[in-house]
Amino acid sequence: MKRWKFFSVVSLALSIFIVFQGNHIIQWFTKTSFEKVHQIEFNKNSDFEYRATLVNMDDAYVVIEKDAVYLYNATGELMWSKPLSSQNTLVASGKREFVLAEKKAGDIFVIDEKGNIKASVLGIGALQSLKIFDDTYVGAVMTDGTLNIYDEKMNLMGVTKLPNGEMIDFDVNAKRQDIVMGILDLSRTDFNSKLVIAGFNGNIISGSNLIQDVIFDLDLTDDAMWITTDHQLRLYNYDSELLHEISLDRLVNGIYFDEIAERMYLQLTNEESELSNPKSKQTLVCYDSSGKIVYDIPLTLTEINGIKGFDDKMCLYNDNNVYFYDSSGKLLEHYTTVEAIRDVLLTRANTFGIVYDNSMDIYVEK
Secondary structure, three states: OHHHHHHHHHHHHHHHHHHHHHOOEEEOOOOOOEEEEEEEEOOOOOOOOOOOEEEEOOOEEEEEOOOEEEEEEOOOOEEEEEEOOOOOEEEEEOOOEEEEEEOOOOEEEEEEOOOOEEEEEOOOOOEEEEEEEOOOEEEEEEOOOEEEEEOOOOOEEEEEEOOOOEEEEEEEEOOOOEEEEEEEEOOOOOOEEEEEEEEOOOOEEEEEEEEOOOEEEEEEOOOOEEEEEOOEEEEEOOOOOEEEEEEOOOEEEEEEEEOOOOEEEEEEEOHHHOOOOHHHOEEEEEEOOOOOEEEEEEEOOOOOOEEEEEOOEEEEEOOOEEEEEEOOOOEEEEEEEOOOOOEEEEOOOOEEEEEOOOEEEEEEEO
């Protein structure tokens, strides 16, 4: 009798595992805040050269496929789709709008959540990258070494001739009408970076050389520029004067900036501890606007692929795990998946999508 009970329990466990496996995700917590409500499929053709691009807005998801663009609301319901005539596209997401461009010709379209083209500009030349700021300004990095800034009607406001090097990141302070750029200088033997500030009219205002530093990321507030390099976190004012400098004794492996709270979250890796104590080699460190550490907590993950902000929580993920932490660094929830995770997309509507190779599962708050 006991043997039959044993086999019954084993069979039930296997059945549950198979059901979870078919739905991609296992929830380790008995009580979780989110539940799966939809699955969005893409890459249905056999074209491995062109793969779908996914971005999120405040309360929507955009999927750019080979021949069409799709917009889903925050709960994963398809709102509209439109055909695409080009496979060579760039996309950048804003809060309630996104920008879609044809890279070679330089045709740029600003599209709202209803699928309306709000503004456009055609034939400006080959594009390297694209961003939209505050649903108002569009920045286009051109392959000829210039940066164009456009207003909400896609009128050209200014053209900045970029210094020699590779553009790593750029952002704008709309109130000041400033463009802040991080550029990697490849003209010297050692790696060096340049922090460059220009006006919307294209004139370079000021700058700073970061000797033997590689800029990873830059983030802006009204009064300060936060620059994360390969071994330092620096805060500058808009006169390029250094306010705070924090040396990092570990490798930067993930970055999230909370612009409202003015806090920087860095996921740091201590490679020297990998063999002696693998579980303690990852930490999440939070810095305030004065450069002081708010907290430094160890992470149990041995590998982390991304860190993102989610309302008042943070999301960290790797190939098969998604972790949510609160703003104090406390672990809230842990989800683990069978299929490999490619990305996690978060909305302001308190939903998130776990992206796999050919699908995305949408989770909403219960």
